[in-house]
Amino acid sequence: MAESDNILEVANDALIKVGQKPVAALTDRPDDLNRIFSTQRDIVLAMAPWTFAMKRSRLTAAGLLDCSSKIITIIGNTDPTADTIADDGTGFVTAGFVGGDRALISGSGNNVGSHPIASVVAATLTSEIYGSLITETLTNDANLKIYAQPANRWSYKYATPSDSVRIWTVNERTDDDQTLWAEEGDYVVTNDIDNDQIHVNYISQVSDPADWSKLFRECLTIKLASELAMSIKESLDEKKMWTKHLDYKLKQAFARNADDGNTVKNIDTSRSSTGWQKAGR
Structure with missing residues (x-):
């Protein structure tokens, strides 16, 4: 499967989660799903010590x-x-x-x-x-x-x-x-x-879906769904629901990475930007 097809599949999974029909291309969405995709990908990358990106x-x-x-x-x-x-x-x-x-x-x-x-x-x-x-x-x-x-x-x-x-x-x-x-x-x-x-040790930008773990892909789908819940449905309650689900999945990701030998002790799922100050980690 081509990289673009993998990206489209993740985006469509997110659309389905919020009750929308799949699209043939990210640019088909009036809410500019194509524009937010890479931003949300990097935000989720920054949320946990993903071994594939470390x-x-x-x-x-x-x-x-x-x-x-x-x-x-x-x-x-x-x-x-x-x-x-x-x-x-x-x-x-x-x-x-x-x-x-x-x-x-x-x-x-x-x-x-x-x-x-x-x-x-x-x-x-x-x-x-x-x-x-x-x-x-x-x-x-x-x-x-x-x-x-x-x-x-x-x-x-x-x-x-x-x-x-x-x-x-x-x-x-x-x-x-x-x-x-x-x-x-x-x-x-x-x-x-x-x-x-x-x-x-740093989290690198990994843009090719073929290199993502299954759990990361699932977390990204949920993060996109939380954003779409607001941009499409203007539902704060649904956004909160998906955000809570994302927190749960990120804890799973942290535990799995620890089992794989990652010794990082901290995880922060509350941040939505990679530009915050991080002292003493």
Whole structure:
């Protein structure tokens, strides 16, 4: 069966659950079932530690961590000109720096520490203040590292994998000393670092129905039914009924994954977005 046929079958199962006739194509629905399908798929993926979607990866901290072939020029200015950090290349934007972050400098003779950044262009970081940096030029310095540091309480940030719908664990441990972290936008933020990296388990985006487990497919069908109950029938009671049924099925999914060797201890079925903050999981 083709991928599109599998998707249509799941969608039609959801339509039947809410008393509607099957369709020949997702675009046949006036409520735009085709548009919501992929969104609801990713939401259900993010709800449980599905073994078919779980991946492991090492993430490298954002920043310029290899300056061995770069010329970095740090300029300490006086009022009213702000301090700057210049790269002879164009690495600051692609390295993850944004205005409002901080530049955490390591390996410099004069400027070790965390410095607030007002603005970022490809080759220059401009500080929020003047006089906090000491002018120096570092040429091909293998010891120099400039981390893109979040402006909040976290020390480091790491770009999430491009196929991630939810980070599940960071530096997973079996003891009680769990890593504290959060997911903010396209980054994991944490105070943990080991050789400039962290280890993550994450739920990947799996779009081909042939790769889904039967239980995931059933959960997605129920989630679609809960959405259609509102968009087609405007029935909050029916939506609540399907949502309660989905919670029950997700608990089954969690138990089954645990039996298959997944050691994740937490499940959260109350979220409808993958952008929430997740600390300490």
